[in-house]
Amino acid sequence: MIEGILIGLETAFSIKNLMMVMIGCFAGTIIGMLPGLGPMTAIALMIPITYGFEPSTGLILMAGVYYGAVFGGSTSSILINAPGIPGTVATSFDGYPMAQQGKAGKALAIAAYSSFAGGTIAAIFLLIAAPSLSKVSLAFRSPDYFGLMILGLTAVSAFSAKGHFLKAMMMVVLGLMLASVGQDTLSDIPRFTFQNMNLSDGISFVLVVMATFAMSEALTIIFKANDPTRVAKQISLSQLGSIKLDKEETKKMVTTIPRSSVLGFIIGVLPGAGSTIASFLAYGMERNFVNDEEKQKFGKGSINGLAAPETANNAACSGSFVPLLTLGIPGSGTTAVMLGALLGFGIQPGPRLYQTNPEIFWSVIMSMYIGMVILLILNLPLIPYIARVLATPRTFLIPLILFFSVTGIYLMSFNNFDIYMMIGIAVIATILRLYDFPMPPLILAFVLGGLMEENLRRSLLISDGSWSFLWDRPLTLVIMATIVLIVFWQIYTSFIKKN
Amino acid sequence: MKISPSKIISLLFFIFSGFYLYTAHQIQVFAFDENAAFNAKTFPIYLGYAGLIFSALYVLLPETRPSNVDLTVLDYKKTITLVILMILYGLTILRVGYFLSTSIFLVLSYIILGERKWLWIFLLSFPFVAIFMYLLHGLLNIYLRDPFLQYIGIMG
Numbered sequence: 001m002i003e004g005i006l007i008g009l010e011t012a013f014s015i016k017n018l019m020m021v022m023i024g025c026f027a028g029t030i031i032g033m034l035p036g037l038g039p040m041t042a043i044a045l046m047i048p049i050t051y052g053f054e055p056s057t058g059l060i061l062m063a064g065v066y067y068g069a070v071f072g073g074s075t076s077s078i079l080i081n082a083p084g085i086p087g088t089v090a091t092s093f094d095g096y097p098m099a100q101q102g103k104a105g106k107a108l109a110i111a112a113y114s115s116f117a118g119g120t121i122a123a124i125f126l127l128i129a130a131p132s133l134s135k136v137s138l139a140f141r142s143p144d145y146f147g148l149m150i151l152g153l154t155a156v157s158a159f160s161a162k163g164h165f166l167k168a169m170m171m172v173v174l175g176l177m178l179a180s181v182g183q184d185t186l187s188d189i190p191r192f193t194f195q196n197m198n199l200s201d202g203i204s205f206v207l208v209v210m211a212t213f214a215m216s217e218a219l220t221i222i223f224k225a226n227d228p229t230r231v232a233k234q235i236s237l238s239q240l241g242s243i244k245l246d247k248e249e250t251k252k253m254v255t256t257i258p259r260s261s262v263l264g265f266i267i268g269v270l271p272g273a274g275s276t277i278a279s280f281l282a283y284g285m286e287r288n289f290v291n292d293e294e295k296q297k298f299g300k301g302s303i304n305g306l307a308a309p310e311t312a313n314n315a316a317c318s319g320s321f322v323p324l325l326t327l328g329i330p331g332s333g334t335t336a337v338m339l340g341a342l343l344g345f346g347i348q349p350g351p352r353l354y355q356t357n358p359e360i361f362w363s364v365i366m367s368m369y370i371g372m373v374i375l376l377i378l379n380l381p382l383i384p385y386i387a388r389v390l391a392t393p394r395t396f397l398i399p400l401i402l403f404f405s406v407t408g409i410y411l412m413s414f415n416n417f418d419i420y421m422m423i424g425i426a427v428i429a430t431i432l433r434l435y436d437f438p439m440p441p442l443i444l445a446f447v448l449g450g451l452m453e454e455n456l457r458r459s460l461l462i463s464d465g466s467w468s469f470l471w472d473r474p475l476t477l478v479i480m481a482t483i484v485l486i487v488f489w490q491i492y493t494s495f496i497k498k499n
Numbered sequence: 500m501k502i503s504p505s506k507i508i509s510l511l512f513f514i515f516s517g518f519y520l521y522t523a524h525q526i527q528v529f530a531f532d533e534n535a536a537f538n539a540k541t542f543p544i545y546l547g548y549a550g551l552i553f554s555a556l557y558v559l560l561p562e563t564r565p566s567n568v569d570l571t572v573l574d575y576k577k578t579i580t581l582v583i584l585m586i587l588y589g590l591t592i593l594r595v596g597y598f599l600s601t602s603i604f605l606v607l608s609y610i611i612l613g614e615r616k617w618l619w620i621f622l623l624s625f626p627f628v629a630i631f632m633y634l635l636h637g638l639l640n641i642y643l644r645d646p647f648l649q650y651i652g653i654m655g
Contacts, residue, residue, distance in 0.1 A: 007579045020601050051641075052640075052641070057504065061557065077608070163563060164554055164564060166509075166556055166557045166560075167505070167554045167557065170509065170512055170550070170553045170554055170557065172511070173546055173549045173550045173553060174550070176546050176549075177519055177543075177550065180542065180543050180546065184539035185531065186539075187528070187529060187538070187539050187544045188527060189527065189528060189529075190521075190544075191526050191539060191540070191543060192519075192522060192523075203573070219578060219581070219582070222574060222577050222578050222581060222612070223573055223574055223575075223578045224572070224574075225572060225573070225574040277502075348600040363598060381522035392550075393614065394612065395609055395612040395613055395614035396609065396614065396619070396623060398581075398608070398612060399604075399605050399608035399609055399612065400605075400623070402585060402608065403601060403604065403605055406588060406589070406592075406604075407583065407601070407631075410592060410597070411635070411641060411643075414591060414593075414644070415593075416589050416592070418591065419585075419589035419592070420586065420589055421583060423585050423586060423589065429577075431508075432508065432566055434566075435504055435566045435568065436505070436507045436564075436566040437505075437507060437508070452542075453542040453612030456537070456541075456542060456543075457537045457541075460536045461535075461537055462542075463537050464536060465537075495560070495561075
């Protein structure tokens with residue numbers, strides 16, 4: 001492990017990779033700050049830039065963007081009560097009231113310190129947990145992987161789209177259908193290509209991500225006639241106030257951070273749960289832990305109420321890397337985008353990544369620490385200036401997002417067909433978003449489609465066409481039972497409880 | 500009887516799944532693979548059935564959380580114009596070249612969205628694209644076909 005850490009440090013501390021973490025954190029903060037544009041959009045926009053990079057450099061850049069976007073989301077939550085991402089909604093409960101009381105600088109500092117502490121503690125957990133889990137996951141067989149993928153898809157559908165489980169499941173099926181276009185991996189038989197040569201290699205992952213996130217996000221803003229940057233134009237640098245914390249405020253944070261970090265990390269590891277659930281649970285848990293006097297301050301500018309969700313959402317981000325790096329199965333939409341990018345680099349994450357590509361495995365973990373430090377030392381003093389980005393008019397913002405999306409696809413394929421297909425998918429995604437059909441399950445399904453079919457193929461061939469592989473092994477049985485439990489819980493909460 | 504847009508979308512997805520399932524059955528597999536436990540059309544067939552089941556359930560069951568969208572406030576004009584502009588951008592990017600088509604696309608999109616600061620419109624189009632192209636072409640060695648720049652002799 002020590003050797004691995006040293007390899008990771010060597011890779012992460014190269015000038016190029018340090019630059020990438022800095023650029024990633026900075027770009028992520030700016031994009032994440034803009035309401036409506038979350039980490040998935042930020043990472044999607046970065047993918048074309050990583051084409052010419054080594055896999056570790058590309059992943060380091062994307063990890064930096066991820067953290068930066070989460071941090072940026074907190075900034076818009078605190079300053080204008082418009083969370084950039086769902087994971088920072090809980091941050092606005094106490095962050096925005098603090099900003100209204102003239103303590104915006106203090107609130108941003110608390111968010112930055114909590115994010116730093118939560119991310120760093122969780123990265124230590126990741127350092128310990130990931131190699132051990134990698135060894136355990138070597139015992140996983142095809143039926144277990146197939147079960148785990150269904151579990152991931154069901155959990156993401158259940159948690160990411162509350163109350164819209166069936167819509168999310170339709171999106172899962174649509175994602176898998178899109179992934180099935182192109183030649184069959186084993187027999188090379190063309191499927192759903194309709195004799196179009198452009199479809200014989202399948203639909204590009206970057207195209208689907210760009211269309212469903214970056215492009216459709218931009219079209220949604222125009223379609224709904226939203227101007228997410230309008231409120232921010234009123235921000236004045238003088239309104240932010242001091243960023244210094246006194247002894248009592250620091251003491252409150254010190255008690256909150258450890259418990260929220262543990263909770264955030266555990267929630268992050270679970271498939272589908274992610275930073276949104278982690279931040280809400282941490283907020284609720286903190287409210288139960290504090291004394292009655294502090295409890296009264298919740299929702300009115302409580303320091304504990306701000307530090308808890310901020311710590312938890314960053315810890316959850318680190319936690320979400322555990323299933324990606326050890327099992328090769330992303331637990332969230334954002335890590336699904338990263339998995340897609342890794343597959344594009346020719347890297348297959350999973351239990352063997354630890355042995356076959358230790359420089360990637362360890363450098364990503366090491367770059368998390370570096371990313372946290374950079375976020376703290378670079379972003380905190382620059383917050384008043386970065387916050388001005390919030391005032392970028394949408395008249396410039398939207399065309400630039402569309403331009404980056406089209407350029408990204410053009411650079412990849414150099415043909416018009418992919419551009420038209422991207423526009424088509426983006427238009428459909430915009431309509432689907434309007435009626436609450438969630439996109440993260442679609443992306444996760446699209447990324448997992450090939451792997452899922454491969455594992456189902458192996459499982460069915462081994463069991464001679466019988467579906468008994470789903471309950472033959474205790475591990476598979478437990479996974480399947482969890483899936484059934486999630487489905488029944490959804491039916492119960494949606495129909496039975498309501499009636 | 501009024502049917503919600505979400506149910507209409509689900510109904511369309513049901514039809515799409517039916518078409519997908521039909522096409523999946525038409526996939527030609529090798530003769531020796533026809534009766535195998537798993538072949539190229541097995542997974543798509545399962546997906547087709549899954550699509551039919553989930554969409555049928557949504558259409559038939561009562562909606563627990565209907566999505567309320569006020570269709571009157573949506574900006575159809577700007578959205579459709581932007582989509583058409585993107586299609587035209589896709590059409591010209593190979594024929595005219597990256598530089599000119601991208602710059603014109605940016606200028607027109609800024610104007611369509613209501614921007615009237617001409618200096619910024621200019622700076623964030625032609626010079627911006629030129630710098631971006633230099634980064635890609637000059638520094639990252641990514642080849643960008645550009646008949647327009649070749650015609651005027653800037654690009655070799």
